[in-house]
Amino acid sequence: xxxxxxRRVAQVTAIVLFLLLVAGAQAAAxxxxxxxWNDGAAKKAIIAFVQATTTPAGPKFVPPxxxxxxxxxxxxxxxxxPIYTQVMYSLDRVPVVVxxxxxxxxxxxxxxxxxxxxxxxxxxxxxxxxxxxxxxxSGMTVEQFNHEAKKxxxxxxxxxxxxxxxELTYQPxxxxxxxxxxxxxxxxxxxxxxxxxxxVYSEQTYGVPPEQVVGTAGATKYGYDRSGRPTLTKxxxxxxxxxxxxxxxxxxxxxxxxxYAAFGNSxxxxxxxxxxxxxxxxxxxxxxxxxxxxREYAYGPANGLPDSKVGTxxxxxxDEAQKKNWVVISMKNDWKRIFSxxx
Amino acid sequence: xxxxxxRRVAQVTAIVLFLLLVAGAQAAAxxxxxxxWNDGAAKKAIIAFVQATTTPAGPKFVPPxxxxxxxxxxxxxxxxxPIYTQVMYSLDRVPVVVxxxxxxxxxxxxxxxxxxxxxxxxxxxxxxxxxxxxxxxSGMTVEQFNHEAKKxxxxxxxxxxxxxxxELTYQPxxxxxxxxxxxxxxxxxxxxxxxxxxxVYSEQTYGVPPEQVVGTAGATKYGYDRSGRPTLTKxxxxxxxxxxxxxxxxxxxxxxxxxYAAFGNSxxxxxxxxxxxxxxxxxxxxxxxxxxxxREYAYGPANGLPDSKVGTxxxxxxDEAQKKNWVVISMKNDWKRIFSxxx
Numbered sequence: 198x199x200x201x202x203x204r205r206v207a208q209v210t211a212i213v214l215f216l217l218l219v220a221g222a223q224a225a226a227x228x229x230x231x232x233x234w235n236d237g238a239a240k241k242a243i244i245a246f247v248q249a250t251t252t253p254a255g256p257k258f259v260p261p262x263x264x265x266x267x268x269x270x271x272x273x274x275x276x277x278x279p280i281y282t283q284v285m286y287s288l289d290r291v292p293v294v295v296x297x298x299x300x301x302x303x304x305x306x307x308x309x310x311x312x313x314x315x316x317x318x319x320x321x322x323x324x325x326x327x328x329x330x331x332x333x334x335s336g337m338t339v340e341q342f343n344h345e346a347k348k349x350x351x352x353x354x355x356x357x358x359x360x361x362x363x364e365l366t367y368q369p370x371x372x373x374x375x376x377x378x379x380x381x382x383x384x385x386x387x388x389x390x391x392x393x394x395x396x397v398y399s400e401q402t403y404g405v406p407p408e409q410v411v412g413t414a415g416a417t418k419y420g421y422d423r424s425g426r427p428t429l430t431k432x433x434x435x436x437x438x439x440x441x442x443x444x445x446x447x448x449x450x451x452x453x454x455x456x457y458a459a460f461g462n463s464x465x466x467x468x469x470x471x472x473x474x475x476x477x478x479x480x481x482x483x484x485x486x487x488x489x490x491x492r493e494y495a496y497g498p499a500n501g502l503p504d505s506k507v508g509t510x511x512x513x514x515x516d517e518a519q520k521k522n523w524v525v526i527s528m529k530n531d532w533k534r535i536f537s538x539x540x
Numbered sequence: 541x542x543x544x545x546x547r548r549v550a551q552v553t554a555i556v557l558f559l560l561l562v563a564g565a566q567a568a569a570x571x572x573x574x575x576x577w578n579d580g581a582a583k584k585a586i587i588a589f590v591q592a593t594t595t596p597a598g599p600k601f602v603p604p605x606x607x608x609x610x611x612x613x614x615x616x617x618x619x620x621x622p623i624y625t626q627v628m629y630s631l632d633r634v635p636v637v638v639x640x641x642x643x644x645x646x647x648x649x650x651x652x653x654x655x656x657x658x659x660x661x662x663x664x665x666x667x668x669x670x671x672x673x674x675x676x677x678s679g680m681t682v683e684q685f686n687h688e689a690k691k692x693x694x695x696x697x698x699x700x701x702x703x704x705x706x707e708l709t710y711q712p713x714x715x716x717x718x719x720x721x722x723x724x725x726x727x728x729x730x731x732x733x734x735x736x737x738x739x740v741y742s743e744q745t746y747g748v749p750p751e752q753v754v755g756t757a758g759a760t761k762y763g764y765d766r767s768g769r770p771t772l773t774k775x776x777x778x779x780x781x782x783x784x785x786x787x788x789x790x791x792x793x794x795x796x797x798x799x800y801a802a803f804g805n806s807x808x809x810x811x812x813x814x815x816x817x818x819x820x821x822x823x824x825x826x827x828x829x830x831x832x833x834x835r836e837y838a839y840g841p842a843n844g845l846p847d848s849k850v851g852t853x854x855x856x857x858x859d860e861a862q863k864k865n866w867v868v869i870s871m872k873n874d875w876k877r878i879f880s881x882x883x
Contacts, residue, residue, distance in 0.1 A: 262743070262749055339792055383751075392793075392796070393796070396796045400605070406605055407795070407796035407797060408726075408794070408795045408796055408797065410796065414793055416789070417789050417792050417793070418785075418789070419785035419788050419789055419811055419815070426818050427788065427811070427814045427815045427818050429788060429789065429792050429815075436779070436780075436793065437779075442761075442762035445770065445772060446759070446760050446761070446762055446772065449682060449760050449772050450735075450757055450760070450779065451751070451794060452750070452751045453735070453736070453739045453750035453751055453753065454750060454751065468762055468770070471770045472762070472770045472772075475769050475770045
């Protein structure tokens with residue numbers, strides 16, 4: 198390429214960059230990155246955090262490679278009532294598993310599920326549900342699991358809204374994910390739910406690729422099928438229990454960096470928020486409070502309501518949030534819309 | 541912004557894009573992405589793979605988000621003789637650990653290391669070395685570990701070259717890492733070495749960020765220090781043994797995608813290469829053969845030489861490579877230069 202052409206590229210590039218910068222600055226000033234949020238402390242906190250950590254000359258600037266934000270899923274990014282979506286999937290798979298192992302039909306929780314008695318199923322304890330999770334989500338190759346889970350997640354519907362679960366994501370939180378990514382943050386899901394399950398839909402639903410999903414995970418076993426092809430088979434053996442202390446431990450294991458921002462909604466997220474908040478510089482720890490019985494649900498001691506099987510937001514957690522300046526998001530007051538299909 | 545200005549931006553942008561495309565195409569045609577490689581089957585295979593998987597209209601096109609390449613470290617990206625660098629670090633830490641726990645001074649391998657008897661230390665078995673690794677690389681917070689390991693890696697020198705270990709990376713492999721990244725691949729290190737250890741220098745040395753290092757990992761334990769600040773303490777408890785079958789298992793756990801390209805140099809990489817090679821479409825499985833006693837080392841049965849404590853490249857692995865069209869890289873014949881400081 199001749200040097201006159203090179204000079205021309207340089208000149209023209211300079212002009213374009215200048216014009217684009219002017220246009221960009223004007224566009225940024227005009228566009229609200231969080232349109233589904235009411236003006237209030239929560240929205241202000243998010244915007245102030247992003248501005249502080251991305252202003253190059255500022256005292257709280259965070260270099261792009263260190264920008265990590267972690268999000269709990271159930272109750273933080275989407276609906277967790279009446280029970281975690283993955284448990285719904287697991288319950289739906291019980292007949293398939295019992296058909297293969299008929300001896301299970303008369304065993305404890307499997308018998309209850311096969312009875313079809315809704316009240317009894319709703320009363321299953323977490324240990325009983327975990328037994329069902331282990332039996333229904335293992336024993337197949339990872340490809341078979343992905344195939345089955347994908348089929349289910351595209352067809353199953355939530356009992357209240359009669360819509361796919363993936364439509365029951367919180368629009369304001371999708372905006373936070375996008376806003377952070379637009380500002381150079383890597384967004385991770387850090388969930389007590391199954392890592393393999395969430396990875397099936399995380400990219401399409403949240404824009405979070407599989408490698409940025411940290412979740413409760415079972416071991417896999419490497420082997421070969423009859424034709425000698427390598428396989429990874431899911432085993433009923435827990436590798437990472439990604440709840441409570443397991444969240445910061447899982448974050449260190451999978452990411453190796455302390456997050457600058459973390460979002461949760463229950464006691465299972467407490468340690469992740471503590472660990473995030475204890476870092477140097479600007480850190481953002483936020484908790485979603487389910488206090489909107491009309492548009493979604495209201496539950497938990499922090500609302501003065503009875504404890505729930507899912508997403509326990511205790512008074513103690515509320516008190517810790519106050520003490521440590523974690524920001525509590527009121528679904529009722531902070532969110533203009535909850536779902537993308539809301540008016 | 542007025543619409544005349546907008547039109548101007550559009551016009552000028554079109555001109556710049558055209559000129560940049562012309563310049564880019566010329567530059568690409570002129571620049572060899574792998575200048576430290578001799579022309580041969582290995583170099584050809586890498587370039588053919590990248591072209592096939594990144595040609596949008598081609599039958600083997602891989603969408604950018606699925607472009608994953610995994611690299612073993614010891615013996616594949618840097619020197620592993622006379623013993624893995626991490627073991628060197630671990631041996632150097634023995635006096636510190638013994639000072640804290642004097643009862644170890646008379647126990648098995650610790651006594652040997654404290655004796656300073658080089659021949660006896662060189663003869664320690666892998667299980668003895670693993671005992672030392674567990675004792676010297678746990679019991680501190682992750683921040684303390686990072687601090688100590690960073691200090692060591694910037695000062696310690698290899699006994700043969702008298703240079704920092706991080707200078708003993710293979711220049712041809714650094715070029716492969718860059719070439720793949722320039723073509724949209726996410727490059728991961730998948731090492732039998734310690735995940736936390738490699739993460740200390742991976743970004744600076746290889747351009748691989750900590751979250752893209754999968755390695756042998758111990759558990760951490762979440763707790764609080766005396767002032768109530770959260771801590772993660774490294775425990776002597778194995779979570780992931782990232783060797784052999786542990787490599788594809790670790791890849792599924794940490795990445796959740798099957799690699800399109802994998803690079804190794806020993807039987808510990810066999811399953812990773814099998815798993816990679818068994819995927820659909822274009823896949824690249826490559827093995828580095830240490831056959832250059834002058835510029836680096838020659839070792840292992842595939843060279844007709846005795847087996848070594850590190851990086852076992854058996855005849856059986858060589859035979860599998862031939863059968864499955866994995867490409868064997870001869871350090872002697874395929875690499876013009878081995879280190880960046882080579883002439």
